[in-house]
Amino acid sequence: MAGSPRSTSWARSAASGTSSSPRSGPRSVSEIAGEQPGIDVRLLVPALVGWICVAAMLPCRPVVLALSAAGFAGLGVVLMHPRWRRRSWATSVALTLVGTALCLVATAAHSSVREAGLVPALAAQRATATVEAGVLSDPRVVQTKGVRPTELVIVRVSVRTVVGRGQRSESSTPVLVFGDMSWAQVRWRERVRVSGRFDGADPGDDVVAVFNPSGAPQAVGEPGLVADAAEHVRSGLREAVSGLPDDARGLMPGLVIGDTSRTPQSLTDAMLATGMTHLSAVSGSNVAVVLAAGLGLCQLVGVRRRWRPMVALVLLAGFVILARPEPSVLRAAVMGVIGLLGLGASRRRMGLPALSGAVLVLLCIDPWLSRSYGFALSTLATFGLLLFARPWGGWFARFLPERLKTLGVAIAIPVAAQAMCGPVVVLLQGSVTLIGAFANLLAAPLVAPATVLGVSVALVALVSHPLAVLLAWVACAPTLGIVWIARVCADVRMGTLPWPDGPPGAFLLAFVTIGLLFMAPWLIATIHARPYAVAALGVLTLAAAWPTGGLVWPSPSWAMVACDVGQGDALVLASGTGHAVVVDAGPDAEAIDGCLRRLHVEVVDAVVLTHFHADHVDGLPGVLHGRVVRQILTSPVLDPSFQVREVQGWAAAAGIPMQPMYSGDQLRWGAVQAGVLWPARVIHEGSVPNNASVVLSVHIGGLRVLMLGDVETVSAHQVLLALRRDRAYLIGGGFDVLKVAHHGSRLQDPALAAEVRAPVAVISVGADNTYGHPARRTLDLLRSSGSQVFRTDQRGDIAVSLDSDGRILVSTRGR
Known part of the structure; x- marks a missing residue:
């Protein structure tokens, strides 16, 4: 071994599969992974580096991408020179550089095609x-x-x-x-x-x-003929399941053809909370199930082994066409095939190189997958399956009765996938799903029958609608089982753990996961040696972490709350006991009414409508319902006119006076002081109502808040100029909280964010909104300015207060 190249020493030691006796002590994670013969990591690093480079350089112009690719390729060629190639690391680095260059060349070509034309x-x-x-x-x-x-x-x-x-x-x-x-x-x-x-x-x-x-x-x-044929099959499935209960009618087409248009929103939310969203759309697991069923049928009817790969390819092509060959489906198809390959006994060693090669090929075909959360989740889940499913399955099997030992791998698959996907889930949800692995474990036995029966319904519907309806009711049983698991697990207390959001939170969870993986042998040995001590420590830890304070959310000293009302704004400022000022009221009347009830607001000293768009005013009847409202203050720009008339009608019916606000106005309601920084004039560039949003500089006790409404780039810069002339701002030294403009849209003024540098940035935004809010570059801008970002689509209602030492406290109600 001393004479072998160092670049392959890890792969060879892993490939050796050296086992240890049960008495040889705990083994490291690398040893556990090493039980799988032939783990080959030579393509893994090129795939990872290529992925990172493509994701980072996607916004660049094609010429920059091409020049970067040439630079990487040139360095790779240099390292292949005999002078360098003798070094142990040169070949691996050269392969990485060439792979990255290939990805960047493909990205440049795609970008050039996209930018062509008008x-x-x-x-x-x-x-x-x-x-x-x-x-x-x-x-x-x-x-x-x-x-x-x-x-x-x-x-x-x-x-x-x-x-x-x-x-x-x-x-x-x-x-x-x-x-x-x-x-x-x-x-x-x-x-x-x-x-x-x-x-x-x-x-x-x-x-x-x-x-x-x-x-x-x-x-x-x-x-075209192929598209029409696929649509005929899809419509047959939809018609066959139309008589099923709502949840089954929505989930079954999602399992089979990726059609989630009929899925109830409450079911979508439950599956998101439990980490089961991959089941409600076409994913690699669906593809693997269909291929496994097809190959099993081939074996049953006696199809020769040499013809089975061809049958599998035909099945795969048909399934992709049926589910639509969009990037997400193609990605799922590739990952499903690799996952099936990794679980196979004879070709398991090909799994990791196949995954790495697939990542490189998919990035060349569609570079924008590099920024897709779905692509990241699929890749990480498949990686976990390939690396950990079988060794972890063997470990789980030790604790199962003899007849059930084969279930060890089935238990390990969702656990491994959940462990690998956790950091990406944090980026999506801002929390860690504790119940996810358990929910997926319970649902795993139901996924295969639900998927196979669903595909059968679609095929049978081509020849007999009544028979397809009957089969759909059979498929309804496992489908409703999945639904029941999702809904029950979503309601479990402590099912999700609050976690720092954004890249810091993702890196923290990745660090914790890697640490636990390497500590696993020691932890297992400790549990075996001192089970009662470990159990007691676990109970104490759970008791300490149990969120009893959440029962009285928010704290009695709350100063500002951003209500979770979907894609809109509704902010509440505490002006006194049972009193508040409401800034914007949209778009969901029931949601804002519920938020004010939770805050025990009985009197609204003022409603400030920053502008008249529906997502800021349509919830006004919810504010007016069952409580005293003393005045309504609005933007001076009465646009759009039909919504202005509607607000005027609500105010007149309730007998509440309305009046406009102007730049320079100073207002006070109990503990709340507010200065109007904008609008000073009408800006016709972009959206006139957005740019005419009322911008407030608010002081509540010692808390300072800048509320930007929906101002866009031009008017935001005018706000910056107004701040630099504002005596209170210059003396007070900045803001504690920034209510980010326009739900975090891309139309921000970087200079304003850099000037304000608020420790807390609040974005009121709806989950899965169609506008792309908040924009990625806005989040990057806020974090680079030193702000910690809190989003209502991830955290629910967000309360901000100050403790006795003047420190900012943020508490969230959760969704």
Whole structure:
């Protein structure tokens, strides 16, 4: 071994699979992983480095990407020179550099194609145009909340022809369409023509622009034979399950074809809370189940072994077409195949190299997967399955009766996946799911029958609708079992653990996970040696961590609360016992009424409506319900007029006076003092109502809050100039809390964030909103300015107060 290259020493030692006797003491995680013969990590580092580089450089121009690729490739070629190649690390580093260069070249090529044509320029100018586009996804209907609920349809298209500003161009540019219900009828792969207005997307997004159509789409091209056939199968499944209970009717199409349009929102929330969302859409596990069932059927009917790979490929192609060959489905298909490969006995050693190679290939095909949470979750879950499922399964099997030892791997799969995916889940939810592994473990035996029976329903529906309906009721049993597990586990107290959000929280959990993995042998040995002491310590730890304080949320000294009202703003300022000032009231009347009841607000000294958009005013009836409201203060810009009239009608019916606010106004309600910094004038660039938002500098006791409404970049800069002229701000020395403008949209002023540098930044935003709020670059801007970000879509109601020493305390109610 001394003469062998050092770069392969770890892989070879792992491949040796050296076992230790039960009495040889605890083994390290590397030894446990080493029980799997032939772990090959040579492609793992190139895949990881390539992934990081592509994700970091996605916003760069194609020329920058190409030059970077050339630099990486050049260094790789240099390291392959005989002078360097003798060094133990040179080959591994060269492989990493070449793999990264390949990914960056592919990214540059994709970016060049996307930037061709007129769309980027039209989006930058927010110009109108007429386009012909191919439909890339099924339409998704989103229900907006408020007094007047509306339906919005989201469709991803590829713009092929665009005519605007007197020019015409051909391209293949991905664009996200936000349309009315006329767009709900478009079909996958159909070609449509429509006019509308372009708007920009964030750099690094998987679409170049956003398109707001001015009318209904006109079909100018048919989807094609394959697309029509796939739609026929999908519609047959939907019709067959239409008579099932709501939860089964929504979940079964999600398991089989990735159609979640009928899934109740409460079920979606429960599956998110329990880490089971991968079951409600097409994932690698679904693909693996379908392939395993197909191959098992081949063995049963006597198909020769040499033909089975071909059958598997046909099954995979059919399943992908049925579920739509979008990036997420293609990713799930690849990960499902690799996961199946990793669990196979004869070719297990191929799993990790196949996963690493698949990551590189998928990044070359679609570089925007590098920023996809779904891609990260699939990759990490598959990695956990390949590395830990079998050794952990063997360990679990030791504690099972002889007849049940084969279930060890089934138990290990969700545990390994949950452990690997935890850091990414923190980025999504801002919390750690404690119940997730247990919920997935309970649901695991039901996933395969539900998926296989669901696929069977879709196929049988092609020949007999009554028989498909009967089979759907059979499939309903395991499907409702999954639903029951999700709903029960979602209600478990302490099912989620609050955790620092953003990259710091993700890195912290990754560090904790790695530490626990390496400490596992010692922990196991300690448990065996001192079981009663460990049990007592566990009980004491649980008792200390049990959140008894949460029963009286928020603390009696709360100063400000951001209510979780969905995609809108509703902030409450404590002006006295049972009294408050409400800043904005939208869009959900029931949600804001419930929030004020939880805060025991009986008298509202004032309602401040920063502007008249629905997501800030449509919940006003909830504020007025059952409590005294003394006055309503508004922006001086009465736009949009129909919502102004509606607010005026509510105020008149309740007998409440309304009056506008202007820059320079000073107001006081009990403990709350507020100065109006904006608006001083009307700004016509961008959204007039947003830029006319009332901006308040608020003092509540010792807490200083800057509330920005929905101001956009230009008006935010005017607020900065006003702050620099404000005597109270200059003397007081800044703000403790920043209410981030416009739900964290990309239209922020970096100079204002750098100036304010509030320790706490609050974003009022709806979960899974269709606007991309909060924007990634806004979150990065806030964190780089030293702010800790709290979001209502992740934390629920957010309360801010000061302790007796003047320190800022933030407590969240949870969702």
